[in-house]
Amino acid sequence: MTFKQQLNDQFARLGKVLSNGRRLELLEHLAQGERSVDGLARVAGLSVANTSQHLQRMQQAGLVTARREGKQVIYSIAADDVVELLDVFRRVGERHLAEVRQMVDAHLHQKDALEPVSPEELVERCREGLVTLIDVRPEEEYAAGHIPGAINVSVKDLERRMADLDPEREVIAYCRGPYCTFSFEAVARLREAGFQTRRLASGFPEWKLAGLPTSIDDTETEPRTSRVEP
């Protein structure tokens, strides 16, 4: 076993950790913000023991970190580059895995017809003040961080709170990321109700990764001054 082989085996460990759909799902949820073990287990629909084991594997690989808070253990993404990795991963996957394309096209019907909005365009539109920006993730994730100016209308509450939205303004919805179905669903339902609606092409983690400003409980933070290129 040469040095080169040993080194590549180490990198392969990272691949092993990313080789399980449940773990990828947990990572996606963690990219929204930190969470406790049973919080994650609930949103991912897994047993607590199973979730714990997956989290430990990811911790060993350095993808997530854990800290104790009272009787709970709170996990979070270890660093920004993990979100970046997740992003490249899905980008390559989408482009190359025929099954993914097919599945995405079939399920997120007329993806192109929904005309996604780019982050740049969203910034522009928000500045103009002509759009209503809604965060359709669950309340907890909104509280852990969201795009400034966005109001939290989770998909569950959408029907109920639709009356609060101004029918004259375009509504832009965003959620967890490009493969989260919340914003697709929200756009579809709002359009049925007669709203002019589009969805943000990416989600909150991508927004944050790009160094754009975020808010936590209405306390706005400054955008990062510059992007570090390693």
Add this chain to the structure above:
Amino acid sequence: MTFKQQLNDQFARLGKVLSNGRRLELLEHLAQGERSVDGLARVAGLSVANTSQHLQRMQQAGLVTARREGKQVIYSIAADDVVELLDVFRRVGERHLAEVRQMVDAHLHQKDALEPVSPEELVERCREGLVTLIDVRPEEEYAAGHIPGAINVSVKDLERRMADLDPEREVIAYCRGPYCTFSFEAVARLREAGFQTRRLASGFPEWKLAGLPTSIDDTETEPRTSRVEP
């Protein structure tokens, strides 16, 4: 099994493909340029049958493509984003896998002492014409593509061809990438021989990915006009 789970399972297939050290090594070699099955088997030190199977798995995942040429089958990287993926992968791995850090530090002794040169600095130095740039990869890989102005001095031939190098000019060496040991070895040996020498921080695939100019058999190509940020 929900739609989200099925989708993540598809992405996990990508992880599975990247979860084997041998495959990562094959990908690294393919990032240098296209190669036949037994060519790859030889450089990676694997059996032909084994190499073939690994390549087929990667092809299924859309990471590499194959074409027939005479009685040989030539494999190559499917798209640039695969090199990018490999890059992020190793970057995250290096930062987070304690074992990797330790292994790299131990083996590539005094990594910092070798003061790697950034691509930007290299471009500048080349323009000034004050350095000798050497490509220390095997001849085949040099032929498949290299940095303009670089001369091919494979590590094997280094001792023999050292006399051809101008002792007054700084020598900068590059190889397959940040974890290829060729350039480390070359720098070490050249320093022993009294040359002022440094290594390029990355390798040829990273150079090409960044859109910097490359040559094939002394036919220089234009650099890409701009980098697309998704």
Add this chain to the structure above:
DNA sequence: AATACATTCAAATGATCAATAGAATGTGTG
């Protein structure tokens, strides 16, 4: 100190995968 709770550990089962060797396929050459 005793209890309740969140998380982790340990063991067991079924499934998937890497690697090897030998046979089979398909392609160019004499």
Add this chain to the structure above:
DNA sequence: CACACATTCTATTGATCATTTGAATGTATT
């Protein structure tokens, strides 16, 4: 058409992993 050659296929073995279950650990509360 037969031969040599590169690659792929098939079958097998040993190893690793996901998941479940029940017990054990560690932390706060009463």
